[in-house]
Amino acid sequence: MADWFYLYPTLYPGVLLKRYKRFLADVRLSSGEVVTAHCSNTGPMKGVSTPGSLVQLSLSNNPKRKLPYTLELIQVDDNDKPTWVGVNTILTNKVVKTALEKHLFPELGKYSQIKAEVVYGKDRKSRVDFCLYPPENRINSATQDNRNIYVEVKNTTWCNGKLALFPDTETTRGQKHLRELMAIMPTSRAVMFYFISRSDCTEFASGDVSDPLYGDLLKEGISLGLEVLPCRFDLSPTGIRYLGLAVLKL
DSSP: OOOOSEEOOOEEEEEEEEEETTTEEEEEETTSOEEEEEOOOOSOOTTSOOTTOEEEEEEOOOTTOSOOEEEEEEEEOTTSSOEEEEOOHHHHHHHHHHHHHTTOOGGGOOOSEEEEEEEESTTSOEEEEEEEEOOSSOOOSTTOOOOOEEEEEEEEOEEETTEEEEOSSOOHHHHHHHHHHHHHTTTSEEEEEEEEOOTTOOEEEEOTTTOHHHHHHHHHHHHHTOEEEEEEEEEOSSEEEEEEEOEEOO
């Protein structure tokens, strides 16, 4: 198995008491203290916000933060074994950038530069999570793809058995991202990167029950050349490691 490529800071174990108002989670720490932690995942978090679940929190030393604790990991038992699920969506892009810098995804090919939050789209009002630029010493040949690579990242926590699903709710923002990616092809490569933040899922599909339009747009994009990378990650209170691609089931 691959080594940890991202290490967590010190995490604090506890038990989830409740998650509410999207951004808040009450947790009883192992010390017995009850704290309110920030929850960056604004979605419904289907199946991964059950009261009584074991959790791990990070602690910020920023004195300006109203809530110093952040909900990082929740333990589930969906596939006959305890599995940690990453729920800090703010962390996802930081982790993906680290993985891109280490060139962990051979499907992306060669690139020499990584830029985050690059403006693109029909009206230049959208930002893609990452744009990867080909090596400066480009080779003009039939075998060398010198197009820029636009990568949109989605954190994925919902599952049905070993099938990871995205989205877990209707997402007009996600629909817009698919349309924007389709618009830049074929002059650029467009990649949907699904960060499957749980190790117990080996397959991936669109969450059509939650958002059928998103599923239709994803299939349309694939027919036009959209690349889909459903990437599996193993998360623990120690860190994160890459497990490879899930099987795409569309």
